[in-house]
Amino acid sequence: MSADDSTPAAAAGSRAGTPGPRPEPLRFFGTTWLNHDRGYTPRRIAVAVGSLATAAASCLVLRLAYQGLQIAAIGGFVTVLMVAMFAICSAMAFRHTWDGFTGRHDPERQASLRGLLAVGFVGSLLAYFLRSLTEAPGEKLHREEYEEAREQYEKRTTRRSGNPRNRRRAQGRLDQASPERRSHSRPT
Secondary structure (H helix, E strand, C coil), rough: CCCCCCCCHHHCCCCCCCCCCCCCCECCCEECCCCCCCCCHHHHHHHHHHHHHHHHHHHHHHHHHHHHHHHCCCHHHHHHHHHHHHHHHHHHHHHHHHHHHCCCCCCCHHHHCCCHHHHHHHHHHHHHHHHHCCCCCCHHHHHHHHHHHHHHHHHHHHHHCCCCCHHHHHHHHHHHHHHHHHHHEEEE
């Protein structure tokens, strides 16, 4: 969440004219996930169709690679090993991607799994497809974080109410009343 108030809130996609935290943009959706506006539904449909089509094309490429292994006649063990590797990596990539829609990943773990996720790209594409059937992938996590940031911002701004000049006067009276308090409250 961005708490920078230097850019207009409406331009960043948050509630029109309100300062405070801004929603974090999602890939392919920007900030349309917040109010489900500006083509949110067509984008979700496009993401679902695109990820499914890409997964299907990827499976076709893997099928051609499998046929290449059969033509090369390198042996049944290597062929089974390759199929098992893609299946296991795809299942792990699916689970990792699915978990990423509801919680943040540890950056170090994410970096260490980069190769596995690259091999299991079909699983990631299928997770993206299934999540886009119900919401923008990652929308739930971003909405929770945004709402929490808005609540914290509202609490901070309501605590700041009142005249700060009165607080300084009250602090001055406290300092005059207690000499030892004065020595602790002011830096030397």
